[in-house]
Amino acid sequence: MTKVTEKILTKVISKRKSASHKGDYGRVLLIGGSENYGGAIIMATEGALKSGAGLVAVACHSINLNALHARDPEAMYIDWRSSDLAELVPKVDVIICGPGMGTNEFGKKILMMLCQKITSKQTLILDASALDLIATNHELIPQAAGLVILTPHQMEWQRVSQLRIPYQTDSANLSTLANLFPNKNGILVLKSNHTHIYNSNGNIYENTTGNPGMAVGGMGDTLAGVIGGFVAQFGSNIDSVLAAVYLHSLAGDIIAKRNYVVQPTKISALLPKLMKEFEEE
Amino acid sequence: MTKVTEKILTKVISKRKSASHKGDYGRVLLIGGSENYGGAIIMATEGALKSGAGLVAVACHSINLNALHARDPEAMYIDWRSSDLAELVPKVDVIICGPGMGTNEFGKKILMMLCQKITSKQTLILDASALDLIATNHELIPQAAGLVILTPHQMEWQRVSQLRIPYQTDSANLSTLANLFPNKNGILVLKSNHTHIYNSNGNIYENTTGNPGMAVGGMGDTLAGVIGGFVAQFGSNIDSVLAAVYLHSLAGDIIAKRNYVVQPTKISALLPKLMKEFEEE
Amino acid sequence: MTKVTEKILTKVISKRKSASHKGDYGRVLLIGGSENYGGAIIMATEGALKSGAGLVAVACHSINLNALHARDPEAMYIDWRSSDLAELVPKVDVIICGPGMGTNEFGKKILMMLCQKITSKQTLILDASALDLIATNHELIPQAAGLVILTPHQMEWQRVSQLRIPYQTDSANLSTLANLFPNKNGILVLKSNHTHIYNSNGNIYENTTGNPGMAVGGMGDTLAGVIGGFVAQFGSNIDSVLAAVYLHSLAGDIIAKRNYVVQPTKISALLPKLMKEFEEE
Amino acid sequence: MTKVTEKILTKVISKRKSASHKGDYGRVLLIGGSENYGGAIIMATEGALKSGAGLVAVACHSINLNALHARDPEAMYIDWRSSDLAELVPKVDVIICGPGMGTNEFGKKILMMLCQKITSKQTLILDASALDLIATNHELIPQAAGLVILTPHQMEWQRVSQLRIPYQTDSANLSTLANLFPNKNGILVLKSNHTHIYNSNGNIYENTTGNPGMAVGGMGDTLAGVIGGFVAQFGSNIDSVLAAVYLHSLAGDIIAKRNYVVQPTKISALLPKLMKEFEEE
Numbered sequence A, B, C, D: 001m002t003k004v005t006e007k008i009l010t011k012v013i014s015k016r017k018s019a020s021h022k023g024d025y026g027r028v029l030l031i032g033g034s035e036n037y038g039g040a041i042i043m044a045t046e047g048a049l050k051s052g053a054g055l056v057a058v059a060c061h062s063i064n065l066n067a068l069h070a071r072d073p074e075a076m077y078i079d080w081r082s083s084d085l086a087e088l089v090p091k092v093d094v095i096i097c098g099p100g101m102g103t104n105e106f107g108k109k110i111l112m113m114l115c116q117k118i119t120s121k122q123t124l125i126l127d128a129s130a131l132d133l134i135a136t137n138h139e140l141i142p143q144a145a146g147l148v149i150l151t152p153h154q155m156e157w158q159r160v161s162q163l164r165i166p167y168q169t170d171s172a173n174l175s176t177l178a179n180l181f182p183n184k185n186g187i188l189v190l191k192s193n194h195t196h197i198y199n200s201n202g203n204i205y206e207n208t209t210g211n212p213g214m215a216v217g218g219m220g221d222t223l224a225g226v227i228g229g230f231v232a233q234f235g236s237n238i239d240s241v242l243a244a245v246y247l248h249s250l251a252g253d254i255i256a257k258r259n260y261v262v263q264p265t266k267i268s269a270l271l272p273k274l275m276k277e278f279e280e281e
Helices: A007-012 A038-050 A062-071 A084-091 A105-117 A129-136 A154-161 A170-180 A219-234 A238-256 A264-277 B007-012 B038-050 B062-071 B084-091 B105-117 B129-136 B154-161 B170-180 B219-234 B238-256 B264-277 C007-012 C038-050 C062-071 C084-091 C105-117 C129-136 C154-161 C170-180 C219-234 C238-256 C264-277 D007-012 D038-050 D062-071 D084-091 D105-117 D129-136 D154-161 D170-180 D219-234 D238-256 D264-277
Strands: A002-004 A027-031 A055-060 A076-079 A094-097 A123-126 A147-150 A186-190 A196-199 A204-207 B002-004 B027-031 B055-060 B076-079 B094-097 B123-126 B147-150 B186-190 B196-199 B204-207 C002-004 C027-031 C055-060 C076-079 C094-097 C123-126 C147-150 C186-190 C196-199 C204-207 D002-004 D027-031 D055-060 D076-079 D094-097 D123-126 D147-150 D186-190 D196-199 D204-207
Touching (some): A038 A055, A038 A062, A062 A076, A105 A129, A123 A129, A123 A219, A129 A154, A154 A186, A204 A238, A219 A264, B027 B219, B038 B219, B076 B084, B154 B186, B170 B196, B204 B238, C002 C238, C027 C084, C027 C219, C038 C264, C062 C076, C076 C084, C154 C170, C186 C238, D038 D055, D062 D076, D076 D084, D123 D219, D147 D219, D154 D186, D219 D238, D219 D264
Parallel strands (some): A147 A186, B094 B123, C027 C094, D027 D094
Antiparallel strands (some): B186 B196
């Protein structure tokens, strides 16, 4: 097991090249935000935007449009019931599916659409509701993606893996990951107070940042967005994931020095400044 | 009578344990926010969120959804006309009922639903419209709750207790509280420029913070939210209530040093920093 | 003519008494905000809220509800097409009518309703659209109000008074005011780069603050709100009006020291701090 | 070719005269913001407002109204499907058409309406969707405008000019501009990491500010708004355009010193302070 340290940030956060444009920093599509859980997709969106994704589109229930744009005019919007969604999927680099999506039939149809549309050039992050849906039926995992990143907390992982929390050992987790992803295109980010990250090569990483002030709703949604933003900019690989996980909790640690609780949206707001400090020269 | 001092903060605001998750910090459900008074439930929500409740859900009129999420994406939403509301009630730890709810037949039905659903494992805070409703009919008090906290200002308490303001003496208030709560599961937070707090054991406390710059609409809604957040995290007992009342007005005092009036939302915004200063080691 | 100086602030901004509550600081009702001009009533609302009015209600087109509460949850809302509006009028202390109201038949009906409902215990501020409406028909002025404050800029005053701008001399303005308000219950705030204020006693005042960075849309809406907030708290008299006019432009001057343009919402945001500095001891 | 330097700011940003009013700083109408791209028109609006335009109106899809006013109450709103839009056009000084407008039949009709209504007293800025529409049919360019400013990035310019990016040389761009604007009333702002500006007199300018942290969605929308604000205040000429382009990227450079990515809305927020520093005395 490898401990993730600050070094991952300078390794991953590359200095932007002068002759570059927004397309070079990736197109991220977020899918989620039902009538009840619009806040979740907004928080994930802010994670992607403020970590620097080039273009961010949000497919959600139409009821959430004004809250989204009141906070984040930088995000494009698409009604998740529109047929435009299936058309947009092939045009993006990273898809984050799940925050506030809900686990009903409609969410299932979205995963089935992704199973049909997604290609090996794309990275897929499955979070929250999407995890609960694949827990009921592993066939709903879009295996054709170049990389699938699962971001469950321990209870969600229990539902996906059928491993009860005390049995979520590194070896059990690794072998479950291997079973879930026969093409070796999976990464598991198992969130806890010591988040472990596993990839299909059998590597295990432990995050070393984070604090209990972060134990509030929306923290995971934000992390999914940050991972998406990092993969979009810095490549679809384990290092981008490790750096995103580390940075998200490092921001939380900085905020927690002066705050009893850490609001997820404050983490996102801190990212541009924090990333600058670790920019590789 | 006991004066509430700063000591209550260090006593109550416990340091969070490393191996904890958002469920450990309580699930709070707020019910209120009619078509006209959406702002009240938003301000109560911010009190609960920023004092650190683990999970916060808001049941309100659907018209308020976008304003809620534009300010507070951390809150989950539920249409208060949905049958999901009655299903959600048993799953939460704390219920705040009343801010901006309105006193019409619909509000009455919500209290009747709570009378049916609430259990002794749950804490209920009745504020604003909910107080006016129980004033018309004491049968609307959900007596089965483990603890019921009433948060009237003096005029609301007059309507509930039938005690005109000059007659709201400590002994009259205590005996009214005893009559209202034969099971001794009641706390009365009687808001004034010297807020008094009474519990069913006959104890009386006087808050020592607060200032007239706080005499603006929304201050009470915010306090209801902070009490909810404290009970959710620090236990359903008189100390949590005392600490919430003290902290809310302490925040107001700090803001009033440099501001002629104190906006309720600024009190909530100050809580994470202020709670950190009093965190018990 | 009297020059308005800083002294008016310490004279008017009284220290709040400890044993006071929000009702002591006045109930303000704002009427305006059509489908097209929702921003105007929001800016007026912020002027009233942040200058310290005890309770603020906004009657506007329902389409503006979420923007209002996303910015200002402290304000109560009422659909201006609801019959509740006419019922609310007698319960408030100050009415601000006009910002973004529009000059169509509906606006006219609102003024006619005010003509019927308003009493001598109430102060009425007519701004923007309301001025254009009374310009077409002076019978639309609700003469029964205890005090009517008109807040036109020079072009609006031309339409009300039939005085073209070069003819808007102090004497012409005073005599027009006398004609408009035979009961001597009128105040005219004639906005320009040197705003003049006239009352029915024949007094003339000139404001000495203000700068051209304030020449942007929304500045007048904000001023109407601040005047409303001051009258609600400090009494319905010329001094409250003078202090509000002076303070609004003083805030603009402070902002303009470091900003090329002055956003109206930044003026409102500065008021709590600025009022504290001039609080009478 | 002339390099644009800081001198353009002090040359253009004139000190406001004391005896001036909001009408002196121009009326700007923005047209854009479809159901999917409301954020784009909001960002353009903030560019116009915070650079100091006197009056700003936004014609967009009605679904975007609340997000617009939640952020920017200073802007007036008009439903872009209303017949009022065509009536408003002759009353404004500057029209910004395109941000988030969409390229469907409806957007085409808007351009056709502008072709009919616009006059030589008005300045027109065509951005984003409007550029893609004129790319399909050059007849859609409203030639009667006093000045037409095109603000394409290189890919948009390829579609308008039929010049593939490697062939977008200064001479090719100039001759294409001459062909597009036989009346010599065109300016081309060709956005890249070294933005070039061309006018119909054959002058070529190169901007010297900007950085790759600005390579995110919404940056161009913001620039269109700032150009509109500058033309509205400082005159419809090449210097206003150069100053707006320079200032927009200068703000980006200042933000990038401490931030890995530059949010477009933070650029707009910085403008009032930054313009003050370069105000001509």
